[in-house]
Amino acid sequence: MSAASILRLEGVSKSFRGLRAIAEVSFAIEAGSITSIIGPNGAGKSTLFNLVTGYLAPTAGEISFKDRRITGMATNRIAELGVARAFQIARPFRDLTVFENVRIGALFGKAGVRDVEVTVRRSLQLAAIAHLAEQPANTLTVGQLRHLEVARAIATRADLLLADEPCAGLNPTETAAMIDVLRLIRDSGVTVVLVEHDMPSVMEVSDRVLVLDAGALIADGPPHLVASNPQVIAAYLGTPDPSPLPGHSP
Numbered sequence: 001m002s003a004a005s006i007l008r009l010e011g012v013s014k015s016f017r018g019l020r021a022i023a024e025v026s027f028a029i030e031a032g033s034i035t036s037i038i039g040p041n042g043a044g045k046s047t048l049f050n051l052v053t054g055y056l057a058p059t060a061g062e063i064s065f066k067d068r069r070i071t072g073m074a075t076n077r078i079a080e081l082g083v084a085r086a087f088q089i090a091r092p093f094r095d096l097t098v099f100e101n102v103r104i105g106a107l108f109g110k111a112g113v114r115d116v117e118v119t120v121r122r123s124l125q126l127a128a129i130a131h132l133a134e135q136p137a138n139t140l141t142v143g144q145l146r147h148l149e150v151a152r153a154i155a156t157r158a159d160l161l162l163a164d165e166p167c168a169g170l171n172p173t174e175t176a177a178m179i180d181v182l183r184l185i186r187d188s189g190v191t192v193v194l195v196e197h198d199m200p201s202v203m204e205v206s207d208r209v210l211v212l213d214a215g216a217l218i219a220d221g222p223p224h225l226v227a228s229n230p231q232v233i234a235a236y237l238g239t240p241d242p243s244p245l246p247g248h249s250p
Contacts, residue, residue: 006191007064007193009063012061014058015059025217034191036210038210039213047215052070052083052162053162058072082109083162086164090149093137097133098129098135101151102120102148102155105123106157119157123151123154127148142169143178159191160190160191166196168196208223211226
């Protein structure tokens, strides 16, 4: 693994009863970057996150984190190494405050000495919800819950954050706020990999974009190049029919 790489997948595949959900995917994630993984529904994006975080074991291939093989390792052990995941649907302890929810995250995660209170306050600042610290989780909006989910994840003192559709369902103002948070987290030293369907957000925040289709990696590069890739356009939109519509001239 390159000294600049924090995560590497080599020939990773995953099959379910003969159906191949991930097909020999290989890539390395550069430390200190924001990488987006995109693709149509059913492309294998969530399966890939599940493989990296230990919810699933690959059928073939190797996964390494910071030069350590984590293939098939238990989820809690991967978290102790410094990998965290923020889920699309937040499931906080709704009767606890925002601070208390994030504090639970700070009690787990990466192994080593920790100052829980300092970690919580730093996580709240990075996720832009410090002003909500004493508010009960059951009073938060959808957008605020998304920020809480991110705060809980980074409170584990992760080196790598996997964010599952952090901008899904957010309005433009909320989306802009989430993009700012992802950049703050990256600038704090945490590498970010996100699965996202909101293409304007992907284009704005990503240093690099990986595209999955039917479990295979079909494109990898800077956002502007990936967006103009004919194979990517076909995967998202289908190949246009050149014949004119009935009653219309070409």
